[in-house]
Amino acid sequence: MPETWKATAKAMLSRHFLLGQLPDSLLDDLLGHAQFRRYKRGESLFRKGDPGDALLAVILGKIRISTLSAKGQEVVLNMLGPGDVFGEIAFLDGKPRTADAAVVEDTGLLTLERKSFLPYLEENPKVAIKLLGVLCERLRWVSDSFEDIVFLELPARLAKRLLRLTENFGHQEPSGLRIDLKLSQQELGHMTGVTREAVNKVLRIWEKEGILTIERAALTIHQPEGLRAILENP
Amino acid sequence: MPETWKATAKAMLSRHFLLGQLPDSLLDDLLGHAQFRRYKRGESLFRKGDPGDALLAVILGKIRISTLSAKGQEVVLNMLGPGDVFGEIAFLDGKPRTADAAVVEDTGLLTLERKSFLPYLEENPKVAIKLLGVLCERLRWVSDSFEDIVFLELPARLAKRLLRLTENFGHQEPSGLRIDLKLSQQELGHMTGVTREAVNKVLRIWEKEGILTIERAALTIHQPEGLRAILENP
DNA sequence: GTGGAACCGTGAACTGGTTCACAGAGCCCT
DNA sequence: AGGGCTCTGTGAACCAGTTCACGGTTCCAC
Known part of the structure; x- marks a missing residue:
């Protein structure tokens, strides 16, 4: 341009x-x-x-x-x-x-x-x-x-952040919403006020539950509802 | 009026x-x-x-x-x-x-x-x-x-808050700056995002160090510099 | 392709602050 | 003046998240 x-x-x-x-x-x-x-x-x-x-x-x-x-x-x-x-x-x-x-x-x-x-x-x-x-x-x-x-603790904060990121930067793909900001777990930690390790632990749990999958510089959210549910209850 | x-x-x-x-x-x-x-x-x-x-x-x-x-x-x-x-x-x-x-x-x-x-x-x-x-x-x-x-942990946050309160609501008294908002330790906790007990413990330490004295619904700051020092280092 | 650099995964020890529990102090209302 | 309130002081158990430590992955530059 x-x-x-x-x-x-x-x-x-x-x-x-x-x-x-x-x-x-x-x-x-x-x-x-x-x-x-x-x-x-x-x-x-x-x-x-x-x-x-x-x-x-x-x-x-x-x-x-x-x-x-x-x-x-x-x-x-x-x-x-x-x-x-x-x-x-x-x-x-x-x-x-x-x-x-x-x-x-x-x-x-x-x-x-x-x-x-x-x-x-x-x-x-x-x-x-x-x-x-x-x-x-x-x-x-x-x-x-x-x-x-x-008010919120890490899982809720992280869920909220990811949902917000999908809104602005998510592409719809067959398998789910993909965020491909070059987003290291370190960066996600910085966004939620927490260490890299803490982010990793929460993400892996969610991956095991099938809510999302982790790739190198991207995330794919399969079940946004799963994240929303975390925001609602304890 | x-x-x-x-x-x-x-x-x-x-x-x-x-x-x-x-x-x-x-x-x-x-x-x-x-x-x-x-x-x-x-x-x-x-x-x-x-x-x-x-x-x-x-x-x-x-x-x-x-x-x-x-x-x-x-x-x-x-x-x-x-x-x-x-x-x-x-x-x-x-x-x-x-x-x-x-x-x-x-x-x-x-x-x-x-x-x-x-x-x-x-x-x-x-x-x-x-x-x-x-x-x-x-x-x-x-x-x-x-x-x-x-970024800050409790002692620094509390020190900062107290200094800010003295600016707006502190009266100069012979013994030091007095804040007489009806300010329970509970409220101070609410202001710093922390429990009553945590506030109490920090305040008692400062009282022992002579930085301030605690009364029922008021505080008197004898050494504002003491609080400022806490903001600066570790 | 290969050697580094930056990232990811995970576990063990630690810590600042919470929760719970309970005892004392000061306050106010009648 | 005494009975209930709300506020204070403190200690013990607990917990979310940190720090440290280290091995494994993936990427990229040469």
């Missing part, structure tokens, strides 16, 4: 659950301020504490949002794919970034700079209101994750 | 870290849409999942924001005092409340209804932008709490 990126990006944004409701002309305006760039897998986009203040939208590829503890322990907060928007916090308040963002596989991103956008925002309250919606959504998500980690 | 509440409320809001920067006329406008009411201690303002969509501001008194797990375990997310604003999420997106709010001690609240405010918002982008700031602030706070709970 070397030169046609604007069209693709517009199509993508207009499919966004909130931004999509904006009138066509406003979307064009927005894109007028934006830039498109490609990134290679492994690249770091920014780190927690960095001053950057751009808003980013994933056009294609996969992005990992994470944080490191003082002792180097990592937590993956989210995995993003095409259509997802991130970096809104620093973008909106101009303060340091709240987490790390890195490219998981080759990616194209839309970038919107704070300074080129703020004046525009004042004149377009509709856009501001949409953004309020985006932030509320994000806030609900984070609060939810918070509750999960204090 | 039976009839003069508008003046008091205005004074309070103008001291708010973000809303205070709004021009005087806008503040008056805002207050024109607001209502004042008193609440008795123990009253529930709303529960998670309720449809309510008002924005609330504490004029005086104390409010507890919390959630319950499926099995009835409670987590206190925050304690609010005069000048604090809450309920913005449901207010802004019109969806169900994300947590419970209850009155800890007799309280006066300013209430702003979503429907009477939304049209106004479209015409005053400056207010929308301030609200974006408020949401960013909240998002940073929640993300922070999230990291605390996965």
Whole structure:
């Protein structure tokens, strides 16, 4: 998408659950301020504490949002794919970034700079209101994750995470839903706030029960209901 | 404050870290849409999942924001005092409340209804932008709490919480900073995601070390540095 | 193809925090 | 002023998840 990126990006944004409701002309305006760039897998986009203040939208590829503890322990907060928007916090308040963002596989991103956008925002309250919606959504998500980690124990947390991953990244296959993010058990541990070994033990139990099968960089869920059941009861 | 509440409320809001920067006329406008009411201690303002969509501001008194797990375990997310604003999420997106709010001690609240405010918002982008700031602030706070709970263990979490409480609710006394929220060790447990007994054990150690003294419904911190030190190392 | 590197599987010992159980302290209501 | 409450202190058994340790797999680069 070397030169046609604007069209693709517009199509993508207009499919966004909130931004999509904006009138066509406003979307064009927005894109007028934006830039498109490609990134290679492994690249770091920014780190927690960095001053950057751009808003980013994933056009294609996969992005990992994470944080490191003082002792180097990592937590993956989210995995993003095409259509997802991130970096809104620093973008909106101009303060340091709240987490790390890195490219998981080759990616194209839309970038919107704070300074080129703020004046525009004042004149377009509709856009501001949409953004309020985006932030509320994000806030609900984070609060939810918070509750999960204090209330649920590992099996439930892991089940929930896998279900969420299937929603965003699962392909339907004859044998079941396949998640083929390059997802090591280590990473799954980081997503659930737990060690590699603990994840392994739970996954193997589920494999024995026929709920899923484990492959190298992928998982196939045969019985999503099995996972849902774990969420419901003790 | 039976009839003069508008003046008091205005004074309070103008001291708010973000809303205070709004021009005087806008503040008056805002207050024109607001209502004042008193609440008795123990009253529930709303529960998670309720449809309510008002924005609330504490004029005086104390409010507890919390959630319950499926099995009835409670987590206190925050304690609010005069000048604090809450309920913005449901207010802004019109969806169900994300947590419970209850009155800890007799309280006066300013209430702003979503429907009477939304049209106004479209015409005053400056207010929308301030609200974006408020949401960013909240998002940073929640993300922070999230990291605390996965990265820090109990002593550090508790130390951090106590320091935060002294900031908002501590009185300076000859012997040290006194927190006299009616704060049972049970509640402290709820705030740190841990049992009453676990809190007790840590507090007693600190008492023996002279960092603080425990009274019935209060704590006196003699050496805040002691707590800060716990945050820094292992 | 082959040698390393990164990932997976699993078991044993350990640990921070829970659960249960019970005894004492302070509080408030009549 | 005394009887019940809720809150505190503490110890013993227990448990989910960690840490450590090590052997086996799969992948990829040369």
